Amino acid sequence: MPPGVRRLGAVLVFAVSLGLVGCGSGSQTLDATALQKQAETVESFAAEGALLAGEIADGRTTGPFAQVQAAALTESAQKVVDSLAPGKAKPAPGLANKLARVRSQAKLVLGWLRPLEHANKVTASRLQSRLGEQASNAKQLAESL
Amino acid sequence: MKRIFEVALGILAAIGGFVDIGDIVFNTAAGATFGYGLLWVVVLGVGGIITYSEMCGRVAAVSKQPVFDAVRERLGLATGLVALVAAQIVNLLTLAAEVGGIALTLQLLSGLPYRALILLGVLALAVVIWVLPFGWIERVFGYVGLCLLVFAVAAIKLHPDWGEVAKGFVPHVNTESPLVYGYFAVGLLGAAMTPYEVYFYSSGAVEEGWTPKDLGINKANAIIGYGLGGFLSFALMITAGALFLPLGIEPELLGTVALGAEVPLGQIGLILALVGTLFAVGGAAIDTCFSGAYNLAQFLGWEWGKYRGEARAPRFTLTWLVLLALGFCIVMTGIDPILLTEYSVIFSVVALPFTYIPILLVANDKSHMERYANGRVANTLGLFYLLVILVVSLTAIPLMLLTNMGQG
Numbered sequence: 001m002p003p004g005v006r007r008l009g010a011v012l013v014f015a016v017s018l019g020l021v022g023c024g025s026g027s028q029t030l031d032a033t034a035l036q037k038q039a040e041t042v043e044s045f046a047a048e049g050a051l052l053a054g055e056i057a058d059g060r061t062t063g064p065f066a067q068v069q070a071a072a073l074t075e076s077a078q079k080v081v082d083s084l085a086p087g088k089a090k091p092a093p094g095l096a097n098k099l100a101r102v103r104s105q106a107k108l109v110l111g112w113l114r115p116l117e118h119a120n121k122v123t124a125s126r127l128q129s130r131l132g133e134q135a136s137n138a139k140q141l142a143e144s145l
Numbered sequence: 146m147k148r149i150f151e152v153a154l155g156i157l158a159a160i161g162g163f164v165d166i167g168d169i170v171f172n173t174a175a176g177a178t179f180g181y182g183l184l185w186v187v188v189l190g191v192g193g194i195i196t197y198s199e200m201c202g203r204v205a206a207v208s209k210q211p212v213f214d215a216v217r218e219r220l221g222l223a224t225g226l227v228a229l230v231a232a233q234i235v236n237l238l239t240l241a242a243e244v245g246g247i248a249l250t251l252q253l254l255s256g257l258p259y260r261a262l263i264l265l266g267v268l269a270l271a272v273v274i275w276v277l278p279f280g281w282i283e284r285v286f287g288y289v290g291l292c293l294l295v296f297a298v299a300a301i302k303l304h305p306d307w308g309e310v311a312k313g314f315v316p317h318v319n320t321e322s323p324l325v326y327g328y329f330a331v332g333l334l335g336a337a338m339t340p341y342e343v344y345f346y347s348s349g350a351v352e353e354g355w356t357p358k359d360l361g362i363n364k365a366n367a368i369i370g371y372g373l374g375g376f377l378s379f380a381l382m383i384t385a386g387a388l389f390l391p392l393g394i395e396p397e398l399l400g401t402v403a404l405g406a407e408v409p410l411g412q413i414g415l416i417l418a419l420v421g422t423l424f425a426v427g428g429a430a431i432d433t434c435f436s437g438a439y440n441l442a443q444f445l446g447w448e449w450g451k452y453r454g455e456a457r458a459p460r461f462t463l464t465w466l467v468l469l470a471l472g473f474c475i476v477m478t479g480i481d482p483i484l485l486t487e488y489s490v491i492f493s494v495v496a497l498p499f500t501y502i503p504i505l506l507v508a509n510d511k512s513h514m515e516r517y518a519n520g521r522v523a524n525t526l527g528l529f530y531l532l533v534i535l536v537v538s539l540t541a542i543p544l545m546l547l548t549n550m551g552q553g
Binding site: 047062064135 | 252253254255256392393394395397398400401403404407408411412415416419552553
């Protein structure tokens with residue numbers, strides 16, 4: 001086989017492997033590190049939600065930006081909740097309780113993010129403090145894992 | 146006076162053209178993850194793009210030979226074909242990511258549906274490319290892309306610890322998470338040295354009819370333009386390090402980047418950040434679209450160039466139209482543009498040697514370049530960066546897999 005064709009083959013194999021890397025699906029086993037990462041992600045969504053809520057409450061943002069960003073945050077948080085669902089996530093031995101705590105924390109954050117999309121200043125102010133609290137809780141949870 | 150004006154225009158165009166969605170995403174994510182600890186990598190990357198852009202601009206001005214001519218001539222047909230395939234895949238992925246970035250930014254500005262905005266964005270790009278002359282495309286997107294300078298103001302207003310910022314410019318390795326740190330370092334280098342930048346730069350030099358008299362402009366554009374582009378990267382990273390890292394925010398959305406300007410500056414900061422992003426990403430979409438058409442046309446020996454007009458370079462015109470349509474189709478599948486950006490940056494790192502080795506060979510060839518061939522400084526820098534490029538191209542994929550794309 002000519003070297004050029006071999007190289008071309010290598011490039012194509014690489015491209016396919018990239019595709020495969022991006023197509024991970026099905027149930028996943030969560031070890032302590034992965035679980036901690038999920039808790040940090042939940043913390044991130046809550047903290048960003050609190051930041052955005054503060055901007056809405058202070059009238060420092062635009063309507064379209066607040067709506068689109070809040071909707072995107074909610075969608076991302078929903079994906080984390082889905083990935084932690086009992087049928088989807090398989091905890092490593094001894095981590096079942098911790099997985100349940102992270103799942104419950106993610107659901108709480110999702111619950112406070114949902115109303116953000118259409119929040120007025122008063123609601124946003126309330127959501128800011130709730131999401132701030134949840135960010136602290138998620139941080140503590142991540143540190144305890 | 147005319148020359149000073151030309152230099153100023155080129156510099157401004159280069160600033161806007163340097164920062165694309167890859168730079169925006171990787172610099173912000175790096176700042177939110179490692180604070181100011183990766184600033185030195187931006188300096189390294191900017192040094193690399195300056196070194197090689199100056200070389201390929203010089204080659205284009207002296208010999209009228211753009212990068213892909215050199216690739217085919219120096220690497221031969223078979224290896225050149227591999228380089229072409231790799232470059233076109235990277236170009237297409239990057240173009241799709243930029244198109245997705247345009248739609249996301251338009252959505253953040255207007256609140257309209259994302260898919261409708263993909264179509265609107267692609268149609269707008271096609272009209273702009275068809276109607277505007279080359280120089281105007283560069284300047285409009287370059288100038289308005291300068292709105293991104295709002296991040297420099299935001300960084301100052303966030304009162305970062307300037308001592309820590311200064312420490313970030315000193316090369317070091319993070320010992321707590323060396324692999325994730327390595328992944329971000331490779332990504333930042335890839336984003337700064339994306340191959341399409343040199344394809345576009347060298348072909349643009351031919352489009353603008355540079356001669357050896359323009360070598361001063363070439364040097365000024367490369368050094369000051371990309372240097373100031375690097376300044377925008379610093380601003381994005383410092384903003385993220387000062388705002389997102391202490392709050393534990395991991396930016397996964399393009400809107401989060403804009404939030405970095407809104408928090409210290411309010412609505413005006415937000416709007417400038419979004420408009421700057423729109424034009425920087427739009428400019429990059431045009432650059433990648435043209436780069437793909439340049440590469441194919443130069444490799445196959447077709448007539449090419451916007452300056453020739455659609456009738457005199459029909460296959461070139463058809464190629465950029467097809468690439469734009471393919472980019473549109475990829476984004477319409479619903480793939481996340483930010484994820485696509487990360488893939489395109491990492492994949493581009495792997496393809497870097499195919500682009501930069503031929504440039505170094507041609508720029509160093511005295512029979513070809515005569516008295517304009519590389520001097521000692523250009524060769525030393527060129528070889529140093531070639532070594533860096535080889536290391537990062539070999540480590541990019543293992544780091545991506547080991548760190549789950551920087552997730553740890």
